Amino acid sequence: MSEPQRESAGGWVGWLWRQPRNSLAKTLLVPALVSLVCAVLVAGSAMMLRPQQRANEERNRQENILAAAGLLESGGDVARRFADIEARVIDLAAGDFAPDLDAAAVLGEGGTGVAATRVAVPPALDIAVIKSRPRYVVGYFLYDDSALEMMILPVYGYGLWSTLYGYIALEPDASTVVGLRFYRHGETPGLGGEIDNPRWLAQWPGKRVYDERGEPAIEVTKGRSAEPDGARRRYQVDGISGATMTGRGVTNLLRYWFGDHGFGPFLQRLRERAEEKA
Numbered sequence: 001m002s003e004p005q006r007e008s009a010g011g012w013v014g015w016l017w018r019q020p021r022n023s024l025a026k027t028l029l030v031p032a033l034v035s036l037v038c039a040v041l042v043a044g045s046a047m048m049l050r051p052q053q054r055a056n057e058e059r060n061r062q063e064n065i066l067a068a069a070g071l072l073e074s075g076g077d078v079a080r081r082f083a084d085i086e087a088r089v090i091d092l093a094a095g096d097f098a099p100d101l102d103a104a105a106v107l108g109e110g111g112t113g114v115a116a117t118r119v120a121v122p123p124a125l126d127i128a129v130i131k132s133r134p135r136y137v138v139g140y141f142l143y144d145d146s147a148l149e150m151m152i153l154p155v156y157g158y159g160l161w162s163t164l165y166g167y168i169a170l171e172p173d174a175s176t177v178v179g180l181r182f183y184r185h186g187e188t189p190g191l192g193g194e195i196d197n198p199r200w201l202a203q204w205p206g207k208r209v210y211d212e213r214g215e216p217a218i219e220v221t222k223g224r225s226a227e228p229d230g231a232r233r234r235y236q237v238d239g240i241s242g243a244t245m246t247g248r249g250v251t252n253l254l255r256y257w258f259g260d261h262g263f264g265p266f267l268q269r270l271r272e273r274a275e276e277k278a
Helices: 001-007 010-015 024-068 077-082 103-105 192-196 231-235 244-257 264-277
Strands: 084-089 118-120 133-134 136-144 147-158 163-170 179-185
Touching: 024 077, 024 163, 077 147, 084 103, 103 136, 118 147, 147 244, 147 264, 163 244
Parallel strands: none
Antiparallel strands: 084 136, 118 133, 136 147, 147 163, 163 179
16 A cells, blocks of 8 residues: 555554554554454355365265165265165164154254254163263165165264274164274274274174174174184174274174164064064
């Protein structure tokens, strides 16, 4: 701004320009003004980018669900494949579907309404170390006409260094594993982080969650199973070398979520309904 312009400028901007260069007012106000303008620009950019971020988050969610179900195709149309899957709200307290609730209300942002309804996990049951869990969760179901082909359920719990978040897919018997996928964790790369390794994940299909008594029996062993051909092998996945605690965390989170305080009552109800139809 030239000297004549500076002299004629009005308002607080003009007043600021007329202050001596080393004045206290200019020293304090100019950086504050620059910071304010930058903050407004950053906030505006974040607001403009938020729709794209939400779209990316939704695509990642769909990819992880499809991956757990073994339905993710390289280069395939994720949205089209995911359209075959029905998202349904499960009321864990009732052990049944919540037909009056929309999945978007549970998955939505803001932490209000049903999305914020949480239930404390009794310490004696909290083997997954999560302290509380939602009352309502969204499960994903693949049907052939009206016949259930597969279900994909969210699971999470503590490993060694972090909470592990994932999806596990089950066959219609609500016990046989189709696949497992963890999509977020902070475990040590090369050790516990190997829960992302396709070779380790390839052990899961065909394993069974529940034993003959209906109790959660699925487990990650310490190293290789001591009975590779034994009766318990159907419930066991070999552990990862150097990652015993992470493997124990996977065992605990699955046993919690498939127990009486998690999906257990809901899955039992599904089995009973299937038997009634048979």
